[in-house]
Amino acid sequence: MATVLSPDQTTTTDLNVTATPMPEQHQRIRGLRTLTTAFKALSLEETEDDELITEIFDPNSPQQQKISAFQPMPAMPHTVKELQYASGNWFGPRDFLHEHGFDFSTVYTGLFLGNPVGGNSQTFAYADNISLSLLIETEKLFGWKGGRFVMSAMQQDGGWQENLSSVNHIGNQFTVNGIVGGQTIKWVNLYWNQDIWDGRINWIFGRCCAMDEFDNSPLLWNYVGSLQAAPTNMKTTWSPNASWGSRVKLRLTRDTDLRYGVYQATINSLNGLNWNFYPDDGVSMFAQYSWNPEFCRPGSCSIFDYCNSDTTSSDKKDEFSNKNFKDPVDISKLKKLPGHYFWGAYYTTAGTAQFTSSSNLDNAYAFYLHADQMVYRPNPLTEAGLILWTELAYSPEASISILTYQAKGGCIYQGLIPGRVNDSTIFGLGFGGFSPSYQSSQESQGLGDPIYEMVSEFGYRINLTRFFYVQPDLQYIVNPGGTGHIPNALVLGAQVGITF
Numbered sequence: 236m237a238t239v240l241s242p243d244q245t246t247t248t249d250l251n252v253t254a255t256p257m258p259e260q261h262q263r264i265r266g267l268r269t270l271t272t273a274f275k276a277l278s279l280e281e282t283e284d285d286e287l288i289t290e291i292f293d294p295n296s297p298q299q300q301k302i303s304a305f306q307p308m309p310a311m312p313h314t315v316k317e318l319q320y321a322s323g324n325w326f327g328p329r330d331f332l333h334e335h336g337f338d339f340s341t342v343y344t345g346l347f348l349g350n351p352v353g354g355n356s357q358t359f360a361y362a363d364n365i366s367l368s369l370l371i372e373t374e375k376l377f378g379w380k381g382g383r384f385v386m387s388a389m390q391q392d393g394g395w396q397e398n399l400s401s402v403n404h405i406g407n408q409f410t411v412n413g414i415v416g417g418q419t420i421k422w423v424n425l426y427w428n429q430d431i432w433d434g435r436i437n438w439i440f441g442r443c444c445a446m447d448e449f450d451n452s453p454l455l456w457n458y459v460g461s462l463q464a465a466p467t468n469m470k471t472t473w474s475p476n477a478s479w480g481s482r483v484k485l486r487l488t489r490d491t492d493l494r495y496g497v498y499q500a501t502i503n504s505l506n507g508l509n510w511n512f513y514p515d516d517g518v519s520m521f522a523q524y525s526w527n528p529e530f531c532r533p534g535s536c537s538i539f540d541y542c543n544s545d546t547t548s549s550d551k552k553d554e555f556s557n558k559n560f561k562d563p564v565d566i567s568k569l570k571k572l573p574g575h576y577f578w579g580a581y582y583t584t585a586g587t588a589q590f591t592s593s594s595n596l597d598n599a600y601a602f603y604l605h606a607d608q609m610v611y612r613p614n615p616l617t618e619a620g621l622i623l624w625t626e627l628a629y630s631p632e633a634s635i636s637i638l639t640y641q642a643k644g645g646c647i648y649q650g651l652i653p654g655r656v657n658d659s660t661i662f663g664l665g666f667g668g669f670s671p672s673y674q675s676s677q678e679s680q681g682l683g684d685p686i687y688e689m690v691s692e693f694g695y696r697i698n699l700t701r702f703f704y705v706q707p708d709l710q711y712i713v714n715p716g717g718t719g720h721i722p723n724a725l726v727l728g729a730q731v732g733i734t735f
Contacts, residue, residue: 322735336375341735342366346393346459346728348412348708353724354405354715362393364414381430385441388507389475390420405724407715408637409665409690410461412728422507423475437484442477442510445498449521449579450603454624457647459708459730460692462663470585471519476503479510482521490528496521500585517585517597524578529571530608538572538610569615574608589634590676601630619650619657630670638667645692657698665690669717683718702734 324330332339342365349359366389373382391414398415400407426441439448446464455463464473472478480498487493500517502509530538580602586595604627612620625644630636645663650656669685678684694708710726 334375336372338368338370338372340366340368342368343731343733343735344414345731346412346414347730348399348459348726348728350399350405350411350724350726353712353722354399354407355402355721356404358399358404360393360399360404360412362398362412362415363391365390381434383428385424385426385428387424388420388422391415391475392418399726402716405712405715405726406721407690407712407724408667408688408717409712411459411690411710411712411726413458413460413463419506421475421505423477425477435486437486438481439483440481441479442507443472443480443482443498444474444477445472445480445496445519445521447474448482448494448496449523449581450605450628452575452605452607452624452626454575454607454622454647455626457659457661457694457696458645458663458692459694459706459728460690460710460726462643462645462665462690462692470500470517470583470587471581472498472500475507477507479512490526492525494521494523494525500583515586517583519581519583519585521581522579526576527574528576529573531572533569533571534615535572536612536615538608570612572609572612574606576606578602578604587635590670590672591634596632596635599630599632599635601628601632601636603628613650617650617656620648622647622649633670634672636670637673639670641665641667655697659696659698661692661694661696663692667717677718683716683720685717686719687714688717689713704732706730706732 322329329339343363344366345361345363347359347361350357366387368387369385371384373379373384393412393415398410399405399412400410405411422442424441424443426439426443429438430436431438450464472480478499478501480496482494482496484492484494498519498521499512500519501513531540580600582598582600584597586597587599589596605624606626607622607624609620609622623644623646626642628638628641630639633639643663643665645661647662648660650658651660652658666687666689668687674684674686690710690712692708692710694706696704696706698704707729708727712724712726715721715724
């Protein structure tokens with residue numbers, strides 16, 4: 236499902252602020268007040284979400300972070316810094332451990348989906364994922380600057396038999412329930428992450444997942460189905476299946492970076508504990524260039540506003556002075572309009588089974604491109620606004636690719652409903668064209684002639700707090716399986732996430 240950022244990619248507030256030690260009695264009182272405020276947060280009377288978050292979390296706590304569509308609460312996290320916690324600071328020990336380099340988290344994600352209309356059959360399915368993570372920062376622990384040790388494990392329930400996209404239910408390619416993966420606990424990550432030269436170089440080595448680092452946008456974690464990531468038939472590592480690998484990232488400029496990764500391509504083990512190398516193992520390699528610009532001047536509300544470079548500096552000061560705001564503001568904190576763009580390529584030496592031949596194909600490759608941009612923001616002091624995004628993927632090796640090309644796009648509006656500035660309204664479309672070889676193999680088996688498949692998704696993520704969300708969701712699949720033999724399917728459901 237979801238793909239996840241490594242610690243060097245996360246956006247956090249200042250984690251070096253040390254909370255003032257409190258006597259045990261004061262800590263208990265603080266904990267009770269936190270729980271009381273959290274319950275008040277669920278009432279309909281609360282409308283100012285920014286104030287709510289400040290009430291629930293101590294502003295000096297390392298947990299404090301505003302909600303952003305660019306950094307949503309992940310469904311399957313592998314790091315810790317992007318998380319906030321329902322269990323608070325454990326009445327003190329969590330802050331103490333954080334200050335000494337240890338961050339823990341437990342995340343529950345539950346998915347409730349059913350297809351009342353269409354597909355091969357109508358049914359309901361439940362799946363969940365419980366993720367356990369530990370991040371150790373070596374500088375806090377024993378003075379080693381820029382080092383992080385990451386460990387994670389996952390317990391999944393539901394299994395592939397509960398995958399609504401299986402042939403027994405809907406029978407489509409774009410998976411509608413993204414967190415389905417197994418029915419057992421699995422060791423996932425165990426890797427070292429090291430900053431070098433003041434973060435200009437970042438290096439990862441150990442047991443990790445390639446798709447956590449490449450062709451991965453946290454913006455798309457807002458979606459429930461496969462709009463999160465491009466389905467592929469090529470051999471690489473997807474969460475929760477990790478393998479030995481290494482990735483190096485070079486920060487070229489303030490807003491650009493280049494990264495390259497090499498990963499073992501091998502058979503996935505049941506519990507993720509088979510760390511062996513085999514003679515038939517190949518490698519998968521990725522290269523990606525990323526550009527993360529901020530457009531227009533600070534305080535711009537639209538991508539089309541204030542982009543005229545002819546405006547004099549004195550005019551700019553007049554446009555963004557304190558008198559233009561209801562309350563006095565720090566003009567230096569006005570935001571620009573952020574965007575994220577990356578394009579990359581994938582190559583594997585591992586043999587992949589061909590559809591129309593008994594032999595495997597070695598040396599396969601593919602290309603991808605992603606772009607997202609905030610284009611409108613009513614208040615330049617908040618994260619709320621409209622974001623547009625698109626993704627393209629091309630797999631030219633038709634003999635092994637189910638979908639030769641894929642095109643996706645959509646929009647996310649954070650704060651669409653007045654008073655709910657942290658909620659996100661999502662909409663997305665996906666289109667995939669089946670490869671000629673896959674078409675021939677299906678025809679030869681009397682399964683039809685698959686040509687294309689489309690999926691759309693609409694949802695509303697209600698961030699009740701930073702650590703708890705509920706997301707009603709609707710998906711509609713056009714031409715499931717691409718053959719025209721399966722009726723279009725409607726999928727209704729909801730996803731719930733809690734970070735403890």
